[in-house]
Amino acid sequence: MTDQQLFDVAIIGGSYAGLSAAMTLGRARRNVIIIDSGKPCNRQTPHSHNLITHDGKTPAEISALAREQVLAYPTVHMRAGLVTHVNGSDGAFTVTTDNGHALQAKKLIFTTGIRDIMPEIPGFAESWGISAIHCPYCHGYEYSDARTGVLMNGEMASEYLKMIRNWTADLTLYTNGPATFEEAAREKMLAFGAEIVEQPIASLNHESGYLETLRLADGTTREITALYHRPAFVQHCLIPEELGCELNAQGFIKVDEAQKTTVAGIYAAGDNSGAFRGLTGAMAAGTTAGARLNHELINEEY
Ligand SMILES: Cc1cc2nc3c(=O)[nH]c(=O)nc-3n(C[C@H](O)[C@H](O)[C@H](O)COP(=O)(O)OP(=O)(O)OC[C@H]3O[C@@H](n4cnc5c(N)ncnc54)[C@H](O)[C@@H]3O)c2cc1C
Numbered sequence: 001m002t003d004q005q006l007f008d009v010a011i012i013g014g015s016y017a018g019l020s021a022a023m024t025l026g027r028a029r030r031n032v033i034i035i036d037s038g039k040p041c042n043r044q045t046p047h048s049h050n051l052i053t054h055d056g057k058t059p060a061e062i063s064a065l066a067r068e069q070v071l072a073y074p075t076v077h078m079r080a081g082l083v084t085h086v087n088g089s090d091g092a093f094t095v096t097t098d099n100g101h102a103l104q105a106k107k108l109i110f111t112t113g114i115r116d117i118m119p120e121i122p123g124f125a126e127s128w129g130i131s132a133i134h135c136p137y138c139h140g141y142e143y144s145d146a147r148t149g150v151l152m153n154g155e156m157a158s159e160y161l162k163m164i165r166n167w168t169a170d171l172t173l174y175t176n177g178p179a180t181f182e183e184a185a186r187e188k189m190l191a192f193g194a195e196i197v198e199q200p201i202a203s204l205n206h207e208s209g210y211l212e213t214l215r216l217a218d219g220t221t222r223e224i225t226a227l228y229h230r231p232a233f234v235q236h237c238l239i240p241e242e243l244g245c246e247l248n249a250q251g252f253i254k255v256d257e258a259q260k261t262t263v264a265g266i267y268a269a270g271d272n273s274g275a276f277r278g279l280t281g282a283m284a285a286g287t288t289a290g291a292r293l294n295h296e297l298i299n300e301e302y
Pocket of ligand 1: 039113138270
């Protein structure tokens with residue numbers, strides 16, 4: 001492999017979505033280069049769940065096995081590095097990395113994920129993915145019937161709390177400041193057995209990411225085992241926007257049913273384009289992108 005080679009596809013982001021796209025393209029005998037900066041969003045979580053054949057394994061184990069299987073296809077290559085710049089257009093893109101490579105590819109797939117913005121509460125970031133969790137389908141079972149908080153405010157709070165009640169009845173809504181939902185929503189949540197705490201959270205006390213207590217601004221502390229939160233996010237990689245790919249109102253890259261973005265020759269898949277936020281969702285979107293992009297190449301060659 002040399003920097004002069006023209007690849008059929010450059011895949012930017014070599015995690016679950018990117019490796020799935022690469023396997024599909026490798027099996028379609030396409031020349032593929034994957035560039036990955038090694039920062040998947042779930043890297044802090046001790047065990048991944050809700051993934052048949054790998055339920056309970058560490059994210060590192062799952063991605064190491066995926067890399068081994070994908071790189072067994074002789075036309076698939078991978079480079080470590082951060083893509084810093086892309087120029088060109090459909091049929092002739094140049095992908096530049098922070099470690100000095102300039103790779104040529106006919107088509108691109110961005111599988112770059114999103115970057116969660118941690119709330120500014122001491123202890124939260126350290127507990128993220130361990131006991132401060134985003135998704136009950138990924139981690140809720142492990143916290144069944146546990147003393148649980150939901151860190152959320154606004155109109156979505158009642159809906160989210162209602163869902164988490166499926167896993168535990170020991171629920172407190174922490175609005176982290178004055179509640180901004182309607183009185184009717186408050187009454188509904190209280191009738192549902194939840195407590196509502198509007199005091200700002202001062203800090204989370206944890207042991208290696210496992211929550212023990214939560215301290216409020218007035219100095220009182222409460223026991224807590226799990227805390228659900230849906231953090232705000234930004235795109236992990238801003239290059240798709242620089243290339244003209246449109247984002248939707250939620251901040252995801254706009255894609256059609258084939259995972260094509262609004263720019264010719266560029267596809268996106270996984271968390272960056274709003275797949276169901278789970279490993280299976282990212283893998284399914286990556287596989288679709290790989291197959292549909294291969295089909296585009298076949299049509300161009302026919
Ligand atoms: C804390 C946490 C725990 C989770 N637990 C589970 C679970 O138990 N079960 C489950 O099903 N789902 C879980 N998820 C969801 C799941 O991890 C994501 O849906 C999945 O990782 C998305 O895959 P992706 O490939 O789209 O993005 P990511 O896995 O985030 O990977 C994106 C990759 O792109 C790379 N990248 C970004 N920009 C560039 C660039 N410019 N150049 C090169 N590389 C770049 C990054 O380094 C990264 O390796 C969890 C998520 C979080 C946040």
